[in-house]
Amino acid sequence: MKRLEPLKKVVAEALRELDGVLALRAKWGGVAPHLFKGQEELEELAIAPKYPLPQTLRLIQRAHPESRLGLVVRGCEERGLIEMAKRNQIDLERIRVIGLACTAEEAQDCRCARPYPGLLTDIIVGEKTEAVPNELVEEFLSKGREERLEFWKKQFAKCIKCYGCRNACPQCFCPECTLEDEIWVETGRIPPPFPSFHLVRAMHTVGKCVGCRECELSCPANIPLTTLYALIRREVEEMFGYETGGDLEAQPPLVLPMELESGDGI
Amino acid sequence: MEYRNVLTTCVYCGTGCRLYLEVLDGQVVGILPAKTDPVSEGKLCIKGWNAHAFIHHQDRLTKPLIRGNGRFIEAGWDEALDLVAERLTAIKEKDGPDAIGVLSSAKATNEENYLLQKFTRAVLGTNNIDHCARL
Numbered sequence: 118m119k120r121l122e123p124l125k126k127v128v129a130e131a132l133r134e135l136d137g138v139l140a141l142r143a144k145w146g147g148v149a150p151h152l153f154k155g156q157e158e159l160e161e162l163a164i165a166p167k168y169p170l171p172q173t174l175r176l177i178q179r180a181h182p183e184s185r186l187g188l189v190v191r192g193c194e195e196r197g198l199i200e201m202a203k204r205n206q207i208d209l210e211r212i213r214v215i216g217l218a219c220t221a222e223e224a225q226d227c228r229c230a231r232p233y234p235g236l237l238t239d240i241i242v243g244e245k246t247e248a249v250p251n252e253l254v255e256e257f258l259s260k261g262r263e264e265r266l267e268f269w270k271k272q273f274a275k276c277i278k279c280y281g282c283r284n285a286c287p288q289c290f291c292p293e294c295t296l297e298d299e300i301w302v303e304t305g306r307i308p309p310p311f312p313s314f315h316l317v318r319a320m321h322t323v324g325k326c327v328g329c330r331e332c333e334l335s336c337p338a339n340i341p342l343t344t345l346y347a348l349i350r351r352e353v354e355e356m357f358g359y360e361t362g363g364d365l366e367a368q369p370p371l372v373l374p375m376e377l378e379s380g381d382g383i
Numbered sequence: 384m385e386y387r388n389v390l391t392t393c394v395y396c397g398t399g400c401r402l403y404l405e406v407l408d409g410q411v412v413g414i415l416p417a418k419t420d421p422v423s424e425g426k427l428c429i430k431g432w433n434a435h436a437f438i439h440h441q442d443r444l445t446k447p448l449i450r451g452n453g454r455f456i457e458a459g460w461d462e463a464l465d466l467v468a469e470r471l472t473a474i475k476e477k478d479g480p481d482a483i484g485v486l487s488s489a490k491a492t493n494e495e496n497y498l499l500q501k502f503t504r505a506v507l508g509t510n511n512i513d514h515c516a517r518l
Binding site: 146 | 408
């Protein structure tokens with residue numbers, strides 16, 4: 118655990134100046150997010166397995182908008198913060214981002230294109246490792262349309278409609294969820310009807326999903342959701358030149374047309 | 384300002400998935416899967432994801448209620464338990480122990496459920512005991 122000791126030092130320093138630092142804590146034989154407030158708690162600081170910390174940050178900031186918090190983030194979580202900030206879900210001005218680079222093994226597990234932070238912070242604990250090409254996306258794109266459709270039909274037939282993908286997603290923050298609205302998704306059916314449930318959710322990840330894999334990791338049916346959303350992310354990049362989570366200033370494609378239209382007097 | 388996660392076990396069925404209760408300023412506000420749990424492997428069903436919903440629910444009973452004149456009236460524990468004992472004894476004497484059935488709960492602990500089945504069999508004298516988690 119080469120990263121743990123350096124991370125403790127950085128968090129300890131942040132705690133001297135901030136109200137608290139949001140990171141992972143190992144306790145009772147498990148690991149979970151925790152708001153560290155005192156130096157004495159740092160013995161329990163942990164690195165893995167990762168949790169959707171940006172989602173927790175949103176929760177705390179909404180209850181305590183004046184708080185000054187630190188947050189330990191991996192590359193994906195930092196990209197997630199960027200998309201959340203664009204939609205006014207979190208206040209970047211009031212947080213200190215502490216970066217944590219993923220190991221080569223972790224990057225491999227996630228097939229991550231950017232396994233390190235550095236967009237919102239200069240503080241990065243751990244060594245940057247290489248991007249990992251997503252062979253699943255390439256393999257998928259080599260198949261025909263029918264074959265792809267059949268593949269997803271089979272995958273979504275396994276769904277037990279636990280809403281875990283939505284619950285675990287830091288980018289899912291609507292007060293009312295379309296997936297619970299019977300106009301869009303017929304109720305009382307498991308698996309939920311294809312394609313409405315899963316493709317409504319997929320469409321809602323456009324310009325938001327940064328590939329953190331929390332949805333896939335929480336799926337009891339092991340549906341390869343990250344691959345589906347990676348395909349969408351790729352389309353968004355090719356069609357709109359928009360790199361999701363890559364630039365705080367860039368306008369998300371689904372927001373841009375509305376603004377252009379409203380500029381025309383609509 | 385306080386945010387922590389408390390490790391516990393899902394109360395909805397016998398699988399026993401561990402999960403975290405997200406506690407913000409003394410209120411349970413959500414659930415996180417326990418990713419290191421060998422049972423659930425960090426994956427929950429819809430019940431597990433909502434296992435906290437009853438904790439602060441407005442319909443949750445926090446005091447004993449005794450029905451009188453068609454409505455429920457708040458009572459103390461001694462008064463409520465005395466009434467239960469009195470009525471169970473009377474029913475058992477009049478109609479026999481099999482006139483009584485007991486429904487236990489997965490929201491109670493294993494030990495409490497053990498005690499309840501023991502009470503049902505040894506004290507009430509019936510095998511009419513079941514629980515919600517067998518559904």
